Amino acid sequence: MNEIYEVFAVRYGTMANRSRGENFIVADPHDGNMPLDYFVWALVNEARTIVVDTGFDHGEAAARGRELARLPREGLATLGIDSNAVEDVIVTHLHYDHAGTLDDFGNARFHIQDAELRYTTGRHMCAEPFRHAYSAHHVTRMIDHLYAGRVQFHDGDDELYPGVSVHLIGGHTMGIQAVRVQTKRGPVVLASDASHFYENMERVAPFPIVYSVGDMIQGYDRMRRLAASPSHVIPGHDPLVMRRYPAPTADHRDVVVRLDVAPSD
16 A cells, blocks of 8 residues: 655755756747756655755855755755655766765665666766766765665666655666655656756757657656656756745745645646
8 A cells, every 4th residue: 555745845956047048958949047946855754754866065066056055954954854864865866966965864775776877887978978967976975885785776667665666767867767756646756857847848848968868758758657647747956846836834935845735836
């Protein structure tokens, strides 16, 4: 029997100065600004807390020109989540903004796809277009955790617990996985970077950092099938997420929103 979870998006950073043309691989008919937000996610019920992705830190923010509003562990702490008490962290892929504070989760088991670690340690990383969104330090830290017995591999689709499963999507990277979680409003799919924005999916206009355009486009359909409806698919970087979903309390408004309740539009 599936368990039901509350699901939270925790915003920890932003990139305000970004144009629409940087977010689509195809020509965009519009002009103007289209910022990125940066999130980690938390799945919470009485039995467990699972964190999805670990974000980046101050050093990475400075090196890449991003604004870090708070460390991911600090954002999680606003929900009463102690990063060192978390036992399971799903790493959707190893890009710098998704695997940058692994060491803040000192007791976690990290869940990752076989294909992602194979990709990040193989011949594709000889080419700068594939490797530029990775930090070698993050990849080697994951290998350190592997040798410490703290990594669980998944080969395709897999259930972690009743109500929580990972699904190999590919496209953005060879091994990116989405997360499907049962909520009171039905199954929600955390796309992570399998779709950065709602518009990537809705216009079938892929994001330009991509390993396989074909896999990325097929992934949009796959995630819709995994979710209760298209509105149950949550993109990985869209500021609209913070506008469409409610905060747990007024104090959380600019930091955390709940994804297990219906959006406002």
